[in-house]
Amino acid sequence: MTVFRLVSNVGASFFSLVDMGLVFLTHVTRMCRLFTRIFARFPLIAKNISLSFEQMYGIGIESLPLVSIIAIFIGATTVTQAVYQFSGFIPLKYLGLAVCKTLINEIGPVFTCMVVAGRISTGIAAEIGSMKTGEQLDAMVCLNLDPVRYLYVPKMVACMIMIPMLVIWSELIAFISSIVTVLFSVNVTLFVYLSGLKFLFNPADLILGVVKTSVYGAIIALTGCYFGLETKGGAEGVGNSTTKAVMTSFVLILVFDFLIASIVW
Amino acid sequence: MLRIEHLKKRFGNQMVLDDINLEINKGEVMCIIGQSGGGKSVILKHIIGLMIPDGGRILIDGDEISSPLKRPSDFEKVRTRMGMLFQGAALFDSKSVGENIAFPLREHTAFSNDKIAEIVAEALEMVGLQRNFQYKMPSELSGGMRSRVGLARALVMKPEFMLYDEPTSALDPIMTDKINELMLSLRDKLRVTSIVVTHDMASAYKIADKIAMIFEGKIIFSGTPAEIRASRNPYIQQFIRGQRKLHYAVGAEAEEESKLLKHVDIGEVKHRVTLDRKLRRDKSFDAASRDPLTGLMGYQQFAVVLKDEIERSLTENQPMALALFSIDRLQDLGDSFGQQFCESVIKEFGRKLSISIRGSDSAGRFSSEEFALILVKTDPAQLDKTAERIRKQLMGITIKSPQGHDLHPTLSCGVSLCQDLANTAETLIKASSDALTKARNRGDRVEIAPVIAS
Numbered sequence: 267m268t269v270f271r272l273v274s275n276v277g278a279s280f281f282s283l284v285d286m287g288l289v290f291l292t293h294v295t296r297m298c299r300l301f302t303r304i305f306a307r308f309p310l311i312a313k314n315i316s317l318s319f320e321q322m323y324g325i326g327i328e329s330l331p332l333v334s335i336i337a338i339f340i341g342a343t344t345v346t347q348a349v350y351q352f353s354g355f356i357p358l359k360y361l362g363l364a365v366c367k368t369l370i371n372e373i374g375p376v377f378t379c380m381v382v383a384g385r386i387s388t389g390i391a392a393e394i395g396s397m398k399t400g401e402q403l404d405a406m407v408c409l410n411l412d413p414v415r416y417l418y419v420p421k422m423v424a425c426m427i428m429i430p431m432l433v434i435w436s437e438l439i440a441f442i443s444s445i446v447t448v449l450f451s452v453n454v455t456l457f458v459y460l461s462g463l464k465f466l467f468n469p470a471d472l473i474l475g476v477v478k479t480s481v482y483g484a485i486i487a488l489t490g491c492y493f494g495l496e497t498k499g500g501a502e503g504v505g506n507s508t509t510k511a512v513m514t515s516f517v518l519i520l521v522f523d524f525l526i527a528s529i530v531w
Numbered sequence: 532m533l534r535i536e537h538l539k540k541r542f543g544n545q546m547v548l549d550d551i552n553l554e555i556n557k558g559e560v561m562c563i564i565g566q567s568g569g570g571k572s573v574i575l576k577h578i579i580g581l582m583i584p585d586g587g588r589i590l591i592d593g594d595e596i597s598s599p600l601k602r603p604s605d606f607e608k609v610r611t612r613m614g615m616l617f618q619g620a621a622l623f624d625s626k627s628v629g630e631n632i633a634f635p636l637r638e639h640t641a642f643s644n645d646k647i648a649e650i651v652a653e654a655l656e657m658v659g660l661q662r663n664f665q666y667k668m669p670s671e672l673s674g675g676m677r678s679r680v681g682l683a684r685a686l687v688m689k690p691e692f693m694l695y696d697e698p699t700s701a702l703d704p705i706m707t708d709k710i711n712e713l714m715l716s717l718r719d720k721l722r723v724t725s726i727v728v729t730h731d732m733a734s735a736y737k738i739a740d741k742i743a744m745i746f747e748g749k750i751i752f753s754g755t756p757a758e759i760r761a762s763r764n765p766y767i768q769q770f771i772r773g774q775r776k777l778h779y780a781v782g783a784e785a786e787e788e789s790k791l792l793k794h795v796d797i798g799e800v801k802h803r804v805t806l807d808r809k810l811r812r813d814k815s816f817d818a819a820s821r822d823p824l825t826g827l828m829g830y831q832q833f834a835v836v837l838k839d840e841i842e843r844s845l846t847e848n849q850p851m852a853l854a855l856f857s858i859d860r861l862q863d864l865g866d867s868f869g870q871q872f873c874e875s876v877i878k879e880f881g882r883k884l885s886i887s888i889r890g891s892d893s894a895g896r897f898s899s900e901e902f903a904l905i906l907v908k909t910d911p912a913q914l915d916k917t918a919e920r921i922r923k924q925l926m927g928i929t930i931k932s933p934q935g936h937d938l939h940p941t942l943s944c945g946v947s948l949c950q951d952l953a954n955t956a957e958t959l960i961k962a963s964s965d966a967l968t969k970a971r972n973r974g975d976r977v978e979i980a981p982v983i984a985s
Binding site: 393396397400401402404405406407408409410411416 | 576579580581607610611613614615617618619621622623624625634635638639681684685688
């Protein structure tokens with residue numbers, strides 16, 4: 267009897283795993299299909315460029331205060347952690363080198379994107395989810411206005427352009443913050459620290475670090491749009507969509523970060 | 532003309548639309564009524580292409596606009612001829628009132644900004660709002676104002692067809708009346724064909740040229756407001772009178788006669804009102820004499836109605852038929868599962884009969900296992916097919932036996948046609964009864980009685 271129950275439990279678990287796998291594949295397929303639909307309408311951007319500018323303002327300019335605050339602490343924390351890790355083993359003249367590589371390659375782009383994803387993908391999912399539950403998307407279709415063209419494309423374009431800009435801004439602030447931290451709390455001269463920053467500096471790292479955030483921008487917009495469209499029900503449905511959007515965007519950013527790092531470096 | 536033919540839609544296991552047939556003429560206002568979640572809005576969404584049907588098709592002036600083979604992109608052309616007002620108006624929250632109305636104009640026309648501003652102002656005035664409303668945001672508007680802005684947005688593209696999805700459901704009576712007046716003025720001024728989904732009967736009576744009622748995915752009634760009031764279908768009466776329990780009630784009130792005359796054939800209305808008064812006078816037409824189990828008319832009430840319908844059929848020269856249905860082997864079912872089970876079978880058939888018939892038809896319970904149905908305006912050539920269709924429809928019920936098995940009881944049917952002066956209620960009942968006996972002997976079939984000629 268116990269063996270029978272064990273086999274039955276294992277069977278049930280197996281099938282529920284298969285079920286979850288199928289649900290996951292369905293989401294992936296639908297997301298890819300939505301991305302294709304958005305991408306296919308990119309050539310029409312110029313006809314409604316004002317919509318993209320509006321989104322750029324909302325996504326880019328309005329995120330500046332948040333990104334600036336985060337960047338200040340990223341810079342300061344990176345320096346503090348590096349000093350702690352170096353103590354007794356590595357000379358502090360390499361502090362600038364470590365901070366530079368960390369900020370440009372990983373912490374700057376990924377951390378900034380994840381913070382921005384928390385704000386933007388949830389915002390997009392909530393906006394589109396509310397429009398769906400309030401029948402505004404249906405109203406657009408009835409007026410022969412393609413929601414993909416008028417809603418999703420401007421958001422995608424704005425994310426792909428503005429998130430790299432935000433990352434550049436964030437890295438700039440983080441560097442300034444790291445310099446200030448070094449000046450006030452680390453026993454290293456400014457000259458030594460700046461020399462470390464310039465030592466082994468590769469402009470390609472900076473360019474790639476910024477360019478890859480364009481991919482993360484597309485991920486943020488896509489997850490927001492996709493889970494907004496998947497919204498069912500009222501306020502609770504919108505809440506679920508925003509949670510799913512932010513979780514998925516975090517996971518996808520890290521997955522693509524790994525893939526890009528594996529391919530490029 | 533907009534015609535819906537055999538429209539079907541299924542969501543998962545639930546059949547939401549099951550063979551919907553409707554016809555809406557140009558310049559007409561058609562109200563679709565029915566319970567919430569009954570599929571009314573789904574019909575509108577099929578017309579405007581927000582949904583693709585699983586079966587059937589929709590035609591405008593003979594051109595097919597919707598069928599299972601169509602793709603969403605195929606609807607772009609037809610949508611230019613349509614406008615839709617959603618339940619909450621569905622205004623774009625991020626845009627001002629003016630931008631909401633101007634949005635379709637900016638994207639689909641080459642008008643200058645000045646021209647668009649002029650059209651927006653005119654549209655606002657048409658729906659009774661001042662020009663300066665265009666600078667307000669949707670969040671600053673009341674429900675009625677939002678509905679009017681939604682209407683203005685739908686009208687700027689000058690649609691031939693307007694679809695309204697419960698336009699007055701969240702409005703106070705004064706605002707409801709304003710919206711109704713607006714819909715009527717659109718019909719009169721612009722000859723816009725309107726399809727209105729509502730469960731507000733007062734609005735439906737006021738604006739509708741025709742009313743269609745949907746129940747369990749089917750259109751169980753389609754006719755004028757006067758006809759729906761005079762309908763003998765207990766479910767329709769329950770719905771239009773807002774009663775909790777099924778109740779057989781007579782049709783139009785006498786004082787409403789003058790209103791009804793505007794919409795329908797005067798002869799028809801007079802006949803209905805006379806019939807209703809006659810029924811009301813008749814002592815036998817009383818709630819106590821209704822069949823308590825099924826809520827249908829009892830034998831005596833039915834006989835009165837039958838006489839009137841025969842009289843009407845002969846004077847109007849419109850053939851009618853009397854169909855008697857009998858539940859096969861009800862006695863055996865009683866022996867096997869008990870009397871209570873038999874009653875539940877009879878009750879279920881009675882319920883199915885009351886919701887399956889047309890509004891103009893009348894149904895009653897004749898004896899313990901027999902039901903009677905008057906089919907008015909019947910095509911004699913199609914009588915056997917009609918009777919068989921109804922019989923099959925009624926047999927589509929599943930009843931659980933006390934042991935939990937699914938049972939599908941069958942019916943036998945005897946039908947007789949009335950198209951001659953030789954017909955009386957008695958001869959018609961006898962002819963149908965003989966045909967039923969013949970059908971019952973063989974079981975599970977329809978028998979047509981020979982025509983009684985003078």
